[in-house]
Amino acid sequence: MTSRPRGGRVEALRGAVSGALWPLPAAAILAAVGLGIGLTELDQELAFGDDPIRFVFTGGPSAARTLLSAIASSLISATTLLFSLTIVTLQLASSQYSPRLLQTFVRDRVVQTCLGVLLGTFVYALVVLRTVRSADEAQGSSFVPRISVTVAFLLMLASVAALVTFLSHQTRQLRVETMMRDVHDESSRTRARLQERQGDQPDGPLPEVPGSARPLCARSSGFLVQVADGPLLEAVTGCGAVLLLDRRPGDPVVAGAPMAWAWPQGAGDAVPVDELEGALQRSVDLGHERGDVADPSYGLRKLVDIAARALSPGINDPTTAGHALSHVSALLGDAAVRDTWHRRLTDEDGAERLVLRSWTFPELLDLGVTQVRHYGREDLTVVDRLFGLLAEVAWRAHTPLQREALRHERDALVEQSCASPPPGRTAEDVQRWARTVDAALAGQWLRPAG
Template structure:
């Protein structure tokens, strides 16, 4: 993975810059045709589609002002949506909208249209007065393309501002992050079993981060190559998504020699924000925050929280299928080189539900949705993970003991507890 190219592609200015460069090339191309090949134009383009220089200047001037206005309106709409994401959903969900290529593609089209019309006006000279030009035709066609993109943009914004669409995207994002680890499991040089029980020997050489931040990505192949080069083994001291400092050893190389490291940034990426590409835990955290906002007194939208909690069950079910053992990566000689650990499933369950339990324990619909999500996870979970699911359910019940629920509320919740107990193979308990 070329991380530098990835950072460039994900930056806000990348797509608008591409469209702007395309517009510059387009303006230069058709201005050259108008100046040098205007006689050839008359042979292949119907005369009705061509204009004089004066008319072309009028058209391009009007289009330039109109496209600048549409660009300003589009940018203002983007700012409003970003504010809505931050206040209504979660500040952590802003990146989901910022990374949306459609948003910046539309902005790039409008910026490119303004650049094209402005440059075409600049290049249009009185020396070709009285001659027919094609630049205005291209400008009109570009403006029609902008109108189409504007309609698509409005539809896209209206759809993505809906919380259910955001929840679905967050769920898919988390499942794709889990899929990264599932792809690792398919590697031929990877195993969760090791014959030497991962015995490390030699001098410990810690490799620390170059800056404070969150561990976003790791490069397994680079780590294997480094361990093989020094005939040692590497242990990861942190999990993806952990906060590290410049003095925090992210990985440790055990070898017989004391060595120094160069180009540490090739081994892992540490950034100021968490990233979901290899961090399903962060995707879950964002979904939890959306639910917490929904059940807050200021918003009071429990149905949104319930729908989101159901999606959490899907994501937790996928995560539960990952092995609890460490991932061991080998070189081509089948020598164990790198050991990587994941966040444990029981820890993830607690991190997912402890805040939801605290703020939603007096609402039986929220607690019922949490148990339903545990049921969804238990359907997919292997036997060893089902015990963790039952443990978190008992924890939820403990937090509800001092809440005064009515008889039908108890019956409603008890049915869900019984169903979960049957799925995980445990004896049911009295709920509340």
């Protein structure tokens, strides 16, 4: 009835690498260096001389140097252009939609691959260029690495294709619909990963913290990204304690403030606070920004940011807010598979030792609805879409906790909209919208009026 413990360090490293722009280009540069050295050695062994094989470079040392120099100089210019366009895209996404979208752009494999192809070809051309020799040079005989120069030409063609691909891809990426789709896909993958980790765990509230519990304080600050629960479970079990982590993935952690509770498993035992705080410090992954590794709310946060920014007076784009709410509706409906995402781990004897707090369905619903409801209260499109969102999620709700949370959000939306109906609508229209939510909660979908 518990999920399997995880080490966490490998996953933390994988998350850090996948969320960075440099690993794939760096790997391409290393591969280019190795390929340049290896092919020139092959050229040395084959030594075609004046009778090269077909379909390879047939020019002399001067022509080889000219070609390789042209490739290197043109590609460094193209790479500069690619970097410039990427920075412009990041600035636009940050200012126009949400700063949290930058992670999505940075981990974009198309951008990383195009950058890797251009940089790799540039480095390869330089590595091969250093081996070209003329007959009058110190080595005494000319040498043209014909296979290597031919491969450089082919890589140059691949670089042109990569640049065209990048320009086409960035044109699509600048569309807000594409950004929201990418956020939706990321959040869906996170939810699927968390659901797999949950296994057959009970779907229920957190255990009560007894009066004998002692607070465990954080020793550094940051956002909780994930927890290496395997080592932490081992440390808690060795201390004969039970630990409840009181921070959800994505929550801020402040050094010196309590972030967990620990209490002895047996009556009268003492809790080694210092030892447990040290184990907690080693096991939690705190970042300077949030991550979606174990946070089911992060995708919702990004979509709500887009909707709230679209509703600001400076942008005034309720259509984008409505599209964002459609993605929010789909994600909340998927999240309705469970009431809670808490994780419970036991020792070898089956005793519950470690409880990791996470997000609940009511918290996710509140995150996805409340802020947009506040900023879009005077817009007919947004209010109508919010009622539609609640009805769609209510149709997929299957537990009393979820239905109660939906009723709470419906009541808040009805109260706000009746007090100040959107332009062109009345309180009767608001009640009509509310009835669609009530019908969905009852397992019925209202037929359209004739």
